[in-house]
Amino acid sequence: MPAEQTDEQLLKMALDGDEEAFTALYRRRQGPVFRFALHMSGSPQVAEEVTQEVFLFLLQRGADFDPERGALGAYLFGVARNYVRRAMEKSYTEANTTSSAEEDDSRLVTDFDPVRDIAKSQLSVAVWKAVMSLPEHYREVVVLCDLQEQTYADAAQALGCALGTVRSRLHRAHEMLMKKLKNTAPSLIGFTGNAARCLS
Amino acid sequence: MTCREFMDAAEALTPSQLLRMRAAQDQPLAAHVGECGSCREWVESHSVLENALHALSVSTAELEAGPKVEQRLLQAFRKQEFGPQVMELPQKAAKSLWTLSRFFEVGAYAAVAAALVVGVFLGARILRDQQHKTDHAQAQAVRAPQSERVVLPRQSEATKTMALIPETASTGGAASSPAAKRGASQVRNSESYSGENEDYVALMLCDPLICSGEEQVIRMELPAAAAGRDGTQTVLADVVVGDDGVVRRMRIVN
Numbered sequence: 471m472p473a474e475q476t477d478e479q480l481l482k483m484a485l486d487g488d489e490e491a492f493t494a495l496y497r498r499r500q501g502p503v504f505r506f507a508l509h510m511s512g513s514p515q516v517a518e519e520v521t522q523e524v525f526l527f528l529l530q531r532g533a534d535f536d537p538e539r540g541a542l543g544a545y546l547f548g549v550a551r552n553y554v555r556r557a558m559e560k561s562y563t564e565a566n567t568t569s570s571a572e573e574d575d576s577r578l579v580t581d582f583d584p585v586r587d588i589a590k591s592q593l594s595v596a597v598w599k600a601v602m603s604l605p606e607h608y609r610e611v612v613v614l615c616d617l618q619e620q621t622y623a624d625a626a627q628a629l630g631c632a633l634g635t636v637r638s639r640l641h642r643a644h645e646m647l648m649k650k651l652k653n654t655a656p657s658l659i660g661f662t663g664n665a666a667r668c669l670s
Numbered sequence: 671m672t673c674r675e676f677m678d679a680a681e682a683l684t685p686s687q688l689l690r691m692r693a694a695q696d697q698p699l700a701a702h703v704g705e706c707g708s709c710r711e712w713v714e715s716h717s718v719l720e721n722a723l724h725a726l727s728v729s730t731a732e733l734e735a736g737p738k739v740e741q742r743l744l745q746a747f748r749k750q751e752f753g754p755q756v757m758e759l760p761q762k763a764a765k766s767l768w769t770l771s772r773f774f775e776v777g778a779y780a781a782v783a784a785a786l787v788v789g790v791f792l793g794a795r796i797l798r799d800q801q802h803k804t805d806h807a808q809a810q811a812v813r814a815p816q817s818e819r820v821v822l823p824r825q826s827e828a829t830k831t832m833a834l835i836p837e838t839a840s841t842g843g844a845a846s847s848p849a850a851k852r853g854a855s856q857v858r859n860s861e862s863y864s865g866e867n868e869d870y871v872a873l874m875l876c877d878p879l880i881c882s883g884e885e886q887v888i889r890m891e892l893p894a895a896a897a898g899r900d901g902t903q904t905v906l907a908d909v910v911v912g913d914d915g916v917v918r919r920m921r922i923v924n
Binding site: 484489492493496497500501503504505508509514517518521522525526529530593594596597598601612616617618619637638641644647648651 | 680681682715716718719720722723724725726727729730731733734735736738739740742743744746747748750
């Protein structure tokens with residue numbers, strides 16, 4: 471029965487004390503939340519902690535969710551984003567390291583490589599590293615729109631910004647990724663930049 | 671279309687959408703991609719990037735949180751009290767509101783009682799002050815002939831009539847100046863004054879409409895000549911002055 475329910479219905483039932491509904495909702499939504507946190511932080515431990523915090527938050531404050539303002543999935547991404555930020559700030563404070571956050575936000579890039587054993591693709595590894603080195607607000611849109619395949623509207627709701635902002639950030643993020651890949655793996659991306667442009 | 675216009679328009683589209691449009695060959699963007707080698711390279715390289723991102727997404731699509739996370743969440747779920755918590759909130763809120771309303775009710779009663787006490791106190795004080803003023807005014811009126819500055823009661827009609835009697839020639843030799851003559855003639859007329867205004871000499875022909883205001887008695891020193899007497903000494907006189915500043919009557923004290 472819970473599989474046929476919408477996210478909003480499952481949430482309401484869970485908040486009324488239905489454990490089965492809560493379990494179904496968790497199993498349906500924990501994967502995207504975990505992967506979002508993983509792509510943002512680069513750490514499976516942080517991603518698990520964030521996933522747990524997100525669903526604990528949903529248990530305690532789930533009544534505040536307003537279905538009219540967007541889908542539950544986007545709401546969970548927004549909550550996860552805040553917890554990832556907290557984890558990153560905490561990690562940054564503990565590491566007490568300095569970095570230029572605008573161009574190379576590699577504060578939480580760890581040795582974890584999720585595609586190392588799965589994709590076996592040099593391009594995927596290069597893209598993964600390039601994504602992880604993006605500044606946070608560009609990485610967010612790439613993770614949501616490209617890796618999580620969310621719509622621009624859902625990404626805008628999760629990030630709390632306008633749809634046009636998501637679009638322009640994604641465009642800028644792709645340009646930055648291309649620039650990074652051109653430097654690290656030009657033969658893989660097939661971009662030479664030699665052709666003249668007619669900018670007049 | 672220039673490359674700048676193409677880049678502005680391409681911002682709203684994904685590279686795969688651009689490639690699909692290029693295949694259709696019926697869009698300005700696709701036409702530009704077909705004409706411009708740089709933009710075509712840009713689209714193709716972004717398409718490669720998009721494919722790589724998609725591959726990355728697919729490769730990580732199976733990653734999930736461990737089973738321990740679910741177990742911890744279920745433990746937290748079982749510890750959480752759902753029903754009573756929902757019911758308690760309105761009750762607690764109602765109790766708090768009732769306590770708050772009682773507090774304001776008692777406060778309002780106290781404020782009204784305090785206002786009544788202050789009102790009674792101020793009323794009593796105002797009444798006492800008014801009584802005191804009335805008594806003081808009556809006492810001053812009684813002492814008016816002897817006081818330095820006293821408000822006199824209004825002139826009676828009889829007094830006014832007498833003040834309008836013109837002076838006669840029989841008293842003209844008693845004074846050396848015109849003012850003294852007039853004063854002397856009015857001394858005679860003042861004989862018929864009432865007891866309170868006895869010895870006062872009217873100094874002006876007063877219109878009843880003008881002279882109907884309050885009057886004050888001012889004791890002052892006057893040159894003896896001004897009082898119709900010989901010598902350079904001064905004499906004490908009670909001068910009755912109206913509220914318009916004009917002298918009505920006077921009398922010599924010594």
